[in-house]
Amino acid sequence: MKTYPVVEITFSPTGGTKKVADQISCYLGNITNTMNLIRHDVSFSDVTVPSDSLAVIAAPVFEGVIPDIVIERMKEIQGNHANCVVIAVYGNRAYDDGLIQLKDTAELCGFNVIASVAAVAEHSIMRQFGSGRPDEEDNKELKKFAEEILEKLSSEKELSTDYFVPGSHEYKRLGNLSVVPKANASCTGCGKCAEACPTGAINKNNIRTGDSSKCISCMGCIAACPKGIRKLNPVFLAAASLKMKDLLSGRKPNEIFL
Structure with a gap:
């Protein structure tokens, strides 16, 4: 089956989102370029994705939506009608409006979004939930997703971007969590x-x-x-873990829409 030159665009502060993106990208083709949306000192306004490449855009879901800073940086990129896969990565609770928001934003940038994936990684704050994910079982499933995407790309039918993705176009934020990690006196100031x-x-x-x-x-x-x-403050972390235990426990699914 034909593979593609892949342009990978990620926002992955703790590494989980990048792991998911890499798993899918490596099965879709050769990664020819990577863009790290973490960088606050970089402008993406001069970035135009080659039209013959396959873009993989991956970002985490925070409180039901994609972080504002990710959306802002994505909107600087010119999609140039390149085919695109978007991946919303969530911490073993739910992806809410994050996936549809990511798809909508990529389309605004000029990408042709032919597949949308929701995938699980370790929760970024309470890492005991979704611990070790993506794991070997996830990797097998993500490989299967990549094969489905390649099959769609190889079809002689016109590629459809008009497919169902769960969520609301209102992109409802479920809360406003603000917890700031701090270092103690042992900090060496490495930066x-x-x-x-x-x-x-x-x-x-x-x-x-x-x-x-x-x-x-x-x-x-x-x-x-x-x-x-x-x-983080250990007292806060223990209280938050107890409060969220029912919502974050169990094995939540990866899903593909195309």
């Missing part, structure tokens, strides 16, 4: 957290805390800390 922050919420001159007005609670700074020093 890795500031480099990883997608919104520039961490000042290199005041590394230990973050600007709550900019922080989107993505946990990228925690993932980037080489010493494991940057953390």
Whole structure:
């Protein structure tokens, strides 16, 4: 079956979204270019995706929607009528309006969205939920999804972008969680957290805390800390885990729409 040059566009603060995207991309073809929407010091306004490539766009769902900063950066990119797969990655609860929002945004950018995928990764805050995902079972399922996408691309029929995707075009945000990770006195000031922050919420001159007005609670700074020093308040984390246990427990599904 024919494969394609893949342009991979991701926003993956803790790495789970990138793992999912890589699994699908590697089965669709050769990744010829990657774009990291984490970068707050980069403009994407001069990016035009080659029309003969296959774009894979992956982003996490926070509180039922795709983070505003991701949508803003996506809208700078010129899709140039390239075929596209969008992937909304969720932390073992639900993807709500995130998938349809990602599809709509990609279409606004000029992409031809031929498949939409909802996939599970570890919860970025309470990592015991969805722990280890995507795992081997997920990888087999994502490979199957990629094969379905390639089959659609190889069909002699006109590629359809008019297919059902769950969710509402109102893109309803389910809450406004704002938790800012902090470092203790053991912080060495290496600056890795500031480099990883997608919104520039961490000042290199005041590394230990973050600007709550900019922080989107993505946990990228925690993932980037080489010493494991940057953390959330353990009392908050324990209380939140207990409150969300029923919603986040069990094995939630990956789904494809095309």
